[in-house]
Amino acid sequence: MRAVVVGGGVAGPAVGLALHRAGIDAVVLERRAVVDPDEGSYLTLGPNGLDALTPLGVRGPVEAAGFPTRRNVLQGSTGRALGALSLTGTLPGGAALTLKRSRLAAELTTHAARAGVDVRLGAHVGRVGPGVVTLDDGTTVRGDVVIGADGVHSRVRRAIDPTAPAGRYVGLTNFGGITRGTPLADTLPPAAWLLVFGSRAFFGAHPTPDGDVVWFVNVPRARTTPEERAGTSEVRWREHLHELLRDDPGPAAELVAAGRLELAGDNTFDLPHVPTWSRDGMVVVGDAAHAPSPSSGQGASIALEDAVVLAQALRDAPDVTTALATYEHLRRPRVERVVAAGARSGSAKIAGPLGRRVQDLVMPLVLRHVVTDRSTAWMYDHRIDWDARVA
Ligand SMILES: Cc1cc2nc3c(=O)[nH]c(=O)nc-3n(C[C@H](O)[C@H](O)[C@H](O)COP(=O)(O)OP(=O)(O)OC[C@H]3O[C@@H](n4cnc5c(N)ncnc54)[C@H](O)[C@@H]3O)c2cc1C
Incomplete structure (x- = not known):
């Protein structure tokens, strides 16, 4: 065949x-x-x-x-810690990897x-x-x-x-970048994504073993067009992201200002x-x-x-x-x-400003009682036995 x-x-x-x-x-x-x-x-x-x-x-x-990535650590728009979600599943040896x-x-x-x-x-x-x-x-x-x-x-x-x-466009445009050799790496949770529900954009940052920080920004907006992408410089995109993030607590704005964009204006679909x-x-x-x-x-x-x-x-x-x-x-x-x-x-x-406030109140409870290691085990613990005959 x-x-x-x-x-x-x-x-x-x-x-x-x-x-x-x-x-x-x-x-x-x-x-x-x-x-x-x-x-x-x-x-x-x-x-x-x-x-x-x-x-x-x-x-x-x-x-x-x-x-390795062991957890997602979630933070609200006021800087409030919302909780954490393990990414390793419940099986022995379970691990997640960022690359x-x-x-x-x-x-x-x-x-x-x-x-x-x-x-x-x-x-x-x-x-x-x-x-x-x-x-x-x-x-x-x-x-x-x-x-x-x-x-x-x-x-x-x-x-x-x-x-x-x-x-289907999911309403978010994605940006990704890296900030090299930054002391901010030591302020982040180790082997984890810090995920921040910012007031105007969603931000994620992960320290690397080399002392860099990789980060992404999801911006709720209409899709970017090829003309907009072609006509916007890397510096201009970073200025724009900095504007969106500067009122949020945490390292987001500083990391973006000091970093380099590796992905800009990427429309996301499901x-x-x-x-x-x-x-x-x-x-x-x-x-x-x-x-x-x-x-x-x-x-x-x-x-x-x-x-x-x-x-x-x-x-x-x-x-x-x-x-x-x-x-x-x-x-x-x-x-x-x-x-x-x-x-x-x-x-x-x-979520809009009201949604954010509700999120800050509800998410800690959700992460403690609803979205738990056990409730996500169906996703992360899935294993395929290559030698088993399928029918
Ligand atoms: C911003 C972003 C963040 C993501 N984060 C994660 C994450 O953290 N974890 C995760 O698991 N997934 C993540 N994903 C999703 C993941 O990248 C995709 O699900 C995965 O790449 C799907 O692989 P694929 O091979 O099906 O499609 P793709 O990776 O899109 O590959 C399709 C390939 O087909 C080629 N192709 C298309 N048309 C033709 C053609 N006509 N002839 C020849 N070649 C063609 C393309 O050039 C491309 O190389 C993310 C995706 C995005 C956009």
């Missing part, structure tokens, strides 16, 4: 690696000409996502590329290519049909199954179902429910099938889980159609639950 994988972000090379382990040939087609490990912002892989890297044989190299999103993609891509997966960069897929995709340069690539790992604006999803929903995941040997994985809001902190983790389960299904099922139905049956309830949880976290970030 041979699989054609469209997209070489997180899910694409992960599918390639998992299929390789299952004894299935794969070609991964990525439109970017280079996979730059240093571009863009950071993400956090949950213990479930890290565990999914084990059958792919890349857990060690990925862990070496990041640093550059692009570094994760680069590690997966390098290891897939090294394992013998046919990874082609600069391969922009223009047309998708059952058993065949066509690149913009006219080249056709054929396989028994076409796997769409092409992100939230997926072309493969539309080829499967032209009426499939598009990604995709709660895609009615049809597969048709005629075409199927979607990762954000192409179910993008959670970035606030869930789970998008990459569940994309990695998808990759493992899809490869198991193709390994164990008698034919492709049964395999794709099995994959959907095993994955849909879980991923839609993650997306719903992410949508709730995202809406907490865009």
Whole structure:
């Protein structure tokens, strides 16, 4: 069997690696000409996502590329401590890891290519049909199954179902940056994200083992346009962010003023429910099938889980159609639950002034009694047994 994988972000090379382990040939087609490990912002892989890297044989190299994150520490707009949320789950050895999103993609891509997966960069897929995709340069690539790992604006999803929903703008534009060698690193909770529900923007900061601080700002606003992004300098964006953050207590404004932006004006989307995941040997994985809001902190983790389960299904099922139905049956309830949880976290970030005051009162109780390690165990404690036969 041979699989054609469209997209070489997180899910694409992960599918390639998992299929390789299952004894299935794969070609991964990525439109970017280079996979730059240093571009863009950071993400956090949950213990479930890290565990999914084990059958792919890349857990060690990925862990070496990041640093551990044990908790989210939440703070209100008045500086009030709202509580903390463990990110390690309840199983022994559970750990979360923060690293550059692009570094994760680069590690997966390098290891897939090294394992013998046919990874082609600069391969922009223009047309998708059952058993065949066509690149913009006219080249056709054929396989028994076409796997769409092409992100939230997926072309493969539309080829499967032209009426499939598009990604939904979640009302937040994202900025990410780093402040190097700052004494403020020592004021932050160690191995944790400090998350601040600021009066005009949501802010997160994480100290690194090198004494730097990586941070992000989510700004509630209409989406940025390509013209706005092209016409706004890095300095101007930082001035704008500083204005939004300067009245909030804590290190946010100072970190932004002293730092460097690595991601600016990135619109964020989610995709709660895609009615049809597969048709005629075409199927979607990762954000192409179910993008959670970035606030869930789970998008990459569940994309990695998808990759493992899809490869198991193709390994164990008698034919492709049964395999794709099995994959959907095993994955849909879980991923839609993650997306719903992410949508709730995202809406907490865009509360108005009154909402903020209510939040300051209610959130400590919620974190103590409702969103606890036990209540989030279904998300973080999820483990996949590669050797188990799936049916
Ligand atoms: C700001 C932000 C913060 C996030 N934070 C977290 C976090 O903390 N934790 C977490 O787990 N997740 C996080 N996520 C989500 C996570 O990044 C995604 O869920 C994850 O990258 C999904 O992987 P994917 O491979 O499905 O899609 P993508 O990573 O989007 O990859 C899709 C790939 O397909 C390629 N492609 C698209 N169209 C074509 C085409 N026609 N031909 C060829 N190639 C194509 C693209 O170039 C891209 O490389 C965050 C996302 C954002 C935006």
